[in-house]
Amino acid sequence: MLEKYVVINPEVADALSAGKPVVALESTIISHGMPYPKNVETALAAEQVVRDNGAIPATIAIIKGKLKVGLTLEEIEYLGKTEGVIKTSRRDIPFIIAKKLDGATTVASTMIIADLAGIRVFATGGIGGVHRGAPESFDISADLQELAHTNVAVVCAGAKSILDIGLTLEYLETQGVPVIGYGTDELPAFYTSRSGYAVDYRVDSPEETAEALKAKWDLGLEGGVVIANPIPAEYEMDPEVINGAIAAAVKESEEKGIKGKESTPFLLAKVKELTGGASLDSNIQLVYNNVKVGAQIAVALSKLEAL
Ligand code: PSU
Ligand code: MN
Numbered sequence: 001m002l003e004k005y006v007v008i009n010p011e012v013a014d015a016l017s018a019g020k021p022v023v024a025l026e027s028t029i030i031s032h033g034m035p036y037p038k039n040v041e042t043a044l045a046a047e048q049v050v051r052d053n054g055a056i057p058a059t060i061a062i063i064k065g066k067l068k069v070g071l072t073l074e075e076i077e078y079l080g081k082t083e084g085v086i087k088t089s090r091r092d093i094p095f096i097i098a099k100k101l102d103g104a105t106t107v108a109s110t111m112i113i114a115d116l117a118g119i120r121v122f123a124t125g126g127i128g129g130v131h132r133g134a135p136e137s138f139d140i141s142a143d144l145q146e147l148a149h150t151n152v153a154v155v156c157a158g159a160k161s162i163l164d165i166g167l168t169l170e171y172l173e174t175q176g177v178p179v180i181g182y183g184t185d186e187l188p189a190f191y192t193s194r195s196g197y198a199v200d201y202r203v204d205s206p207e208e209t210a211e212a213l214k215a216k217w218d219l220g221l222e223g224g225v226v227i228a229n230p231i232p233a234e235y236e237m238d239p240e241v242i243n244g245a246i247a248a249a250v251k252e253s254e255e256k257g258i259k260g261k262e263s264t265p266f267l268l269a270k271v272k273e274l275t276g277g278a279s280l281d282s283n284i285q286l287v288y289n290n291v292k293v294g295a296q297i298a299v300a301l302s303k304l305e306a307l
Pocket of ligand 1: 140
């Protein structure tokens with residue numbers, strides 16, 4: 001029945017059936033996060049980082065209504081170039097299928113499709129969360145509910161600092177989602193390595209992380225895990241510069257009444273403009289760093305599963 005909807009790339013399907021490590025990658029950062037051709041270059045380089053670290057990449061998107069697990073080079077190029085690809089979260093999936101549209105998957109929908117294919121580790125830039133001003137706007141990303149229910153670990157550089165990080169952590173705590181610091185006691189804030197908020201647990205190796213993931217899912221403790229991996233120091237932004245840009249971007253989005261799914265892409269594009277492109281460079285580097293750790297965790301998990 002699933003074959004009607006899900007198309008798994010043969011290399012990914014072989015790896016999954018052989019118990020080899022696979023890392024899912026999202027596509028909203030391709031279509032809504034970066035300009036062409038930088039988006040395509042970054043997506044392909046991220047796949048190469050997965051391979052260099054011993055796992056198979058599976059970039060996920062919806063193409064002409066099919067849920068694709070493991071895009072081809074041509075499909076990545078197509079997604080990167082095509083205008084009008086729809087940012088697709090959980091609610092959108094059935095309609096993108098029925099209308100045979102192209103959809104770029106967010107953290108939530110990438111988790112859903114990875115789970116359908118049996119992929120347990122996913123690496124990206126940052127998760128969505130509770131927006132600043134959420135007590136008024138109710139703007140809370142569907143990514144958080146997905147983390148509550150879907151068994152996929154998400155390696156990211158923490159919650160994007162365009163969000164209300166404190167409220168995002170409270171939400172995840174209520175939903176029972178562990179927030180882990182990879183080599184750090186402090187939650188990173190995407191463009192910078194520090195947020196001032198503590199993580200629930202610190203882990204220092206892929207093996208320790210894999211052991212915790214296996215224990216969680218062996219016990220039927222449903223849901224994802226946030227594995228927060230700090231941006232490498234050499235690519236970190238100056239906190240004053242980035243925080244100033246974010247404050248200005250949030251103010252402008254409020255003035256313009258930007259809402260719903262437009263909010264995150266608007267804020268990130270504005271921050272990029274205000275930092276003269278520097279935030280995009282940091283964003284790309286933190287993605288590579290997360291993808292590397294994601295591959296290492298997937299390798300450790302596949303070894304544990306084989307025992
Ligand atoms: N990175 C970008 N642009 C984006 C996102 C990430 O450069 O739009 C996406 C991610 O896919 C994340 C989503 O899952 O934003 C969260 O959006 P929302 O708050 O609408 O759920
Ligand atoms: Mn939102």
